[in-house]
Amino acid sequence: MKLTITGYSTALFATWYFIEELGLLFDAGDGVSAHLLQKSRKIKHIFISHPDRDHITGLLQIRQLNAREGGFPWVYYPKDAGSFPAMDNFMSKFDPHTQHNIWHPLNDTQDVPIKKGILVHSIRNEHIEAPKNSIKSLSFDVIEVKQKLKEQFKTLSPKELQTLRLQKGNDFITEEKKQSILSYSGDTPVQDFDRWKHSKILIHEATFLDNSINPPKGQKKNQHSTLEEVIEMVAASKVEQLILGHFSSRYSKQQIQQAVMSFAQKYALNIPIFCVFPGEVVKDILNTNSIV
Template sequence: MEFQIFSKALYSTWILYRPERILFDSGEGISTILGNSVYAIKDVFVTHGHVDHIAGLWGLINTRNTAMGDRDKPLRINYPAGNRAIEAFLDFIVSMNPRLRYDMILNPLDDGNEVFLRTAGSFKRSVRPFRVKHTAGEISCGYHIYEERRKLKEELSGLTSNEIASIVREKGRDAITDIYTQKIVTISGDTFALPPEIISNSETLLHECTFLQEKDRRNQNHSSVEEVIDSVKHSEGIKRLILYHISGRYTSRMKKWHSFVQKELEDTGVEVYVVHPEHVFTL
């Protein structure tokens, strides 16, 4: 399993990315639903300080403190620097849990910062925040997960496999490859639809989609399905789209909306998934 997600706009949102044991947002109910899996979480990346995204933090931090937890592994909480609601809540949690058995690292992030997840030989993954537009005064961000990859140097593309093998024997594997970084996951956070320059070339895009009907939207703080579709149509390199943070008003018609988005994006080849507001989603 790659993703485990619960997300219902206004109530609770959390996204577990299992390959790296990292959590994006920590809405209420997370510890209850994840059970023993909370012990494995290494990093939490908080998008902003609205209660539906942070209410589960206290439970998560507390549950991880029980005897079953792995006490050697620290828990790092990453969040947009200067977000007062998150800072005040973390202050409160720390003051209520003065004897944590593991290290809790608070890591405020600014644009341009990078958080390394793991490095094993040539395998490197990291998370970088980017600012998004949400409600006035709320410092909010989304996150990209990057992976370092290697590809054959362009000037060698005409060579035969024997010729390439002989370069490797002579000069080593590094001589034939260029390193590049691939966006493997993008998480929008709560925001107006992200522009193509941010979401392009992300293999898996998780985009909030609070409103499935434009007419239901009162303020310009969240995305509507039309905007997300438009942005994805103008982007390239997206393989999977997961719509989340959907309003509970649409629960009885989720199949219909899923088919609608699939049909709209048919020509792009993007696989479409929709997180039902009342169920835990897995992929």
């Protein structure tokens, strides 16, 4: 499936990624409506990773401009982040024409169908320190679900298959196959090297180029990824295309480019890597020049 991904992602200021074919928005930082213009009408489902302000302040304008029949655009948020019910409540009063807008709390490992054969799966992450059963920060996996012919029937002729289908039904000869077509880390430290192992396209944050900058755990500061651990993790995975964003604005484009190239070389990562540099909106990211 072709995916047209447009995004902006600079740590502290704003993050959003729009996937046009899926009518899907990951996070809704400042500037999302201003940049998407009429295309923002296509947003049907908004998945918010966590309530830090750089990921949510665009919601007010998206909802105000695009609220429509069916409660769209639907908003999904980590269930224990209290900012969301407060915002929904405020917006219902501030913009009464949007009061039928639908907002869903999401738990860990929940599947949300967004169109035929496509679902978004939520995964709790450790960006915000919280008890295990408390859901305040999420990553997301977009999964394509297809009915495929079972292995043992692959040698049968079309005629034999048709006979079997008529006798026993379609479910007898096919099985459900799931494939992760796109994953979005949200803000998170790298926790589990296998998490995105089977993702085709991965959008991952890489806030820091320097491994020593992340605040030590237990300091009550939100945790982020460093570029090196992201590259190391992806090098051990089956990811086919990598989009890096959420860089700190302290780094220049050149510093980021050089660091990406040197880590890619260090870990022998030979896939296209795209960067969303600080301060830049990138249209159709996968069609731009990759760094590596």
